[in-house]
Amino acid sequence: MTTQARRSVTIEDVAQHAxxxxxxxxxxIRxxxxxxxxxxxxxxASIAELGYRPRASARAMRGSSYTLGxxxxxxxxHFFPKIITGAMTALAESRYQLIIAPAGPDHDQGPQAIEVLADRQVDGIVAISSRVPQEWLEELGRTTPLVMIGRHHASVHYDTLVADDIAGAALAVRHLYDLGHRRIVHLTLAEGVPDATSSTPHGVRALGYERVMRELGLEPEFLRVDPDDARGRDGGESQAYAAVFELLDRADEPVAIFAAHDELALGVLRAVAELGLSAGQASVVGYDDTDIAEHPRMSLTSVNQSGTRMGAIAVRLLLERIAGRAQSVHEVVAPKMMARGSSAAPEHRAHERRRRTP
Amino acid sequence: MTTQARRSVTIEDVAQHAxxxxxxxxxxIRxxxxxxxxxxxxxxASIAELGYRPRASARAMRGSSYTLGxxxxxxxxHFFPKIITGAMTALAESRYQLIIAPAGPDHDQGPQAIEVLADRQVDGIVAISSRVPQEWLEELGRTTPLVMIGRHHASVHYDTLVADDIAGAALAVRHLYDLGHRRIVHLTLAEGVPDATSSTPHGVRALGYERVMRELGLEPEFLRVDPDDARGRDGGESQAYAAVFELLDRADEPVAIFAAHDELALGVLRAVAELGLSAGQASVVGYDDTDIAEHPRMSLTSVNQSGTRMGAIAVRLLLERIAGRAQSVHEVVAPKMMARGSSAAPEHRAHERRRRTP
DNA sequence: AGAGTTGTGTAGATCGCTCTACGTCCATCG
DNA sequence: CGATGGACGTAGAGCGATCTACACAACTCT
Structure with a gap:
């Protein structure tokens, strides 16, 4: 294991040695x-003795970099780590490595993180950002194997993978309805926020919510937050908190809140906690079933869209693409309801009319 | 914005066009x-018109890849995202991009993720894993700018950045002592787990704990868990839960538990919740002050080591190295105590001797 | 005026690998 | 026995950038 410090060992060194x-x-090596x-x-033997490692950048120039981005x-x-975990597990035995490019705090940097990966010549990209124009992706998909998670529209040049958000929203609403709730508010992203178009998870959940509400003969009621308002990099948790605090503080009757994702739901729970409301007075359902939801202190009812499975599927699709599959695939996974303590049968508040201000 | 689908635009195309x-x-471009x-x-103008983007892999062959890993x-x-956030913010105006390589679920893959980055020819690496041999790192640091977070030993060939874990442990113990606790248990990683040597955060926290306990005239009491036992990829949360459940179930007097990190502390809180104990009966202090600690439903007292600041410092050190600084630097940041609801003055349990089993 | 400076641009080698094309050897076959 | 073809290796081009020279002006000094 002689390791020369100065210049690291190349394929040439190995060749000479052998x-x-x-x-x-x-x-x-290939x-x-x-x-x-x-x-x-x-x-x-020579490779082992010299401790040779092929350089991904050199390989990428002609062949593949054996990297998925x-x-x-x-x-x-906390939902995304689940996807990564599933992907890593699926990739464990393969020769491919996985790298992550996080989108910057400025949310308009939609394509940027994806470009970072493309510039690095990864062999394939899995992307989740909903803030990227369709045409842009088509263009990219034409040259690079690409799987988009959370796109409801199928595409010609890339694969799409999505949970059935209509069904998920229905699960959430029905759960609350079955508990006895009649005022069921949907907390979602502000219109104008690019995520909220109909092809994005939030957009579709909102659609599903509205549809089921009407089926049940209830009036949809939206509460919208704009995570971009906050320079607070918390994904809307604090906006959700503020908006819901106000709503709950005003309400005298039981309210059920269906949050578009767990991050928002945490903000809701914060408001609920501060107002000292019971789960019956303010029921909360989240979406994604992030790790923390299951913790007994949180006990957040949530819709599980099995992120690890999605990660694994994404990898499979990508590897298929890399292997040469030409036509695009659109996969849909089914969500599951995880009922927990944050939702309960409606319970009327004591009569002393309480009102507080933050 | 004519974009040719077939072969993407290279520097040659730009040159001809201009x-x-x-x-x-x-x-x-440089x-x-x-x-x-x-x-x-x-x-x-030509670059813009052709939509040219330099390929990182080609650049990496001679110059730099403008990528930090x-x-x-x-x-x-959830502590690590804080570091990433700090790093990204610090990098926002620079020409450098950031990519993340997560270590695999099998924890022995210490160096592997770091090698992934090195193979990708990043210009510099920030690594956190404590499960990597010192010599290996020295070797790597000789050829690549490297900053290690959480290493208490300074090094010759790479920079180190660490929070003062002795002080942090002291903060935690003193906090519990001042509340009135006398039985203060330290929940940490099992000996034999490579993390637990004296140069790692957990090792040093354990050391600090022991030292302060003796200063206070108290007997140290360790509770150790081995996260590798679990194929449960949860960082020891479930082990912590199991171990603490048993301990608390047995105890009749108030117990304070100082967990080596928040992940473990969540397991502790799970046990506390299931046993229905008050913060006075079982006080919990975590470490890292992850986002969730601050949530009112969690309200976990924790030691904050300002991850975002560490991320920013790491980036600064790395850029300095890349710019040419030769001698290595060892930075230490001071931790802060965040007292919350999970810790309280000891409170004796009701006399009916309760005991439950999982 | 000749000799330095600057400032600006180009040619061509080079990084470490993969890939195509081709050469060689050897066994098999008609 | 020469042709055929498969198995195994090698030579050398090429990927897309950077980097080191160096050329050529246009100025500035003595």
Missing amino acids: GVSRAAVSKV DAYGVSDEMRVRVT FEIPSIHN | GVSRAAVSKV DAYGVSDEMRVRVT FEIPSIHN
Whole structure:
């Protein structure tokens, strides 16, 4: 294990050490056709002895970089780590490595993080950001294998993977309805926020919410927050808190709140906690079933869209694409309801009319 | 904005379009010396018109890839995103991009994630994993700018950045002592787990704990968990839960538990919640002050080591290194106590001797 | 005026790998 | 026995950038 400090060991060094050509070494490390057993053994030994590691950037120039890139819109939303975990597990035995490019705090940096990956010549990209124009993605998908998570529209040049958000929203609303709630408010992103178009998870959840509410003969009631308002990099938790605090403070009857994702739901729970309301007085349902939801102190009812499975599927789709599949695929996974303590049968507040201000 | 689908636009295309040499274009994009205003304008225009983006892998072959790599040991520990956030903010105005390589679920993959970054020819690496041998890092630091977070030992070939874990542990213990607690248990990682040597955060916290306990005339009492036991990728939360459940179930007197990090503390809180104990009966202090600690439903007392600041400092150190600084630096940041509801003055349990089993 | 400076641009080598094309050896076959 | 074809290796071009020279003006000094 002689390691020379100055310049690190290249394929040339290995070739010389093994007494063969560069091409031969290349074949061995790529497990390509045309290598005898004897040669494979010899080269492998040299590689080990010299501690050689092929440089991804050099490989990327002609062949592949053996790297898959994941773009995640926010490093704070605990849902994304689930996807990554699923992806890493799926990738464990493969020769591919995974790197993550987080989108910057300025949310308009939609494509930027994805470009970072493309510039790095990754062999394929999984992206989640909903704030990226469709055409832009089509363009990218034309040259790079691409899987978009959370796009309800199928595409020609890239694969899409999405949870059935209509069904998920229905699960949430029905759960609350079955508990006995009749005032069910949907907390979601402000219109104008690019996420909220109909093809995005939030947009579709809102749609599903509205649809089920009407089916149930209830009047939809939206509460919208704009996470961009906050320079507070918390994904809307504090906006949700403020908006819901006001709403709940005003309300005298039981209210159920269906938040478009757990981050928002946490803000809701904060307001509920500060107002000292019970789950019956203010029921909360989140979306994503992030790790923390299950904690007994949180006990947040949430819709699970199995992030780990999505991560694994995304990887599978991407590898298929890289392997050559031409036509695009649109996969949909089914969500599950996770009922917990934050939602309960409606319970009327004591008659002393309480009102507080933050 | 004519974008040719087939082969993407290279520096050669830009050069031809602008009627200059490749070298000239290269100078412009690197903002290098020897470009006239007139040329800069012309080239910039061509770049914009063609939608040219330099490929990081090609750049990396001779120059730099303008990429910094962050290795994080676990995608689940909510402390690390804080560091990333700080780093991204610090990097916002620079030409450098940030990518993340998460360590795999198998914890022995210490160096692997770091190697992934090194193989990608990043210009510098910030790594957090404590499960990497010192010599290995020295070797790496010899060839690549490297900042290690959470290493208490200074090094010759890389910079180190650490919070004062002795002081942090003292803050935690003193806080509990001042509340009136006398039985203060330290929940930390099992010996044998590589993290727990004296140079790692957990090792040093344990050391600090022991030291302060003795100063206060109290007997240290360790409770150790081994996160590797769990194939449960939860960073020890479930082990912590199990261990503490048993301890608390047995105890009749108030117990204070100082957990080595918030992830463990959440497990403790889970046990506390299930046993229905008050903060006075079982006080909990965590470490890292992750986002969730501050939530009123959690209200976890925790030691804050300002992850965002650490991220920003790490970036600064790395950029200094890249710029040429030769001798290594060892920075220490001071922790802060965040007292919240999970810790309270000891309160004796009601006399009916309760005992439950999971 | 000749010799330095600057300032600006280009040519061409080079980074470390992969890939195509081709050469060689050897066994098999008509 | 020469042709055929498969197995195994090698040579050398090429990927897209950067970087080191160096050329050529246009100025500025003696």
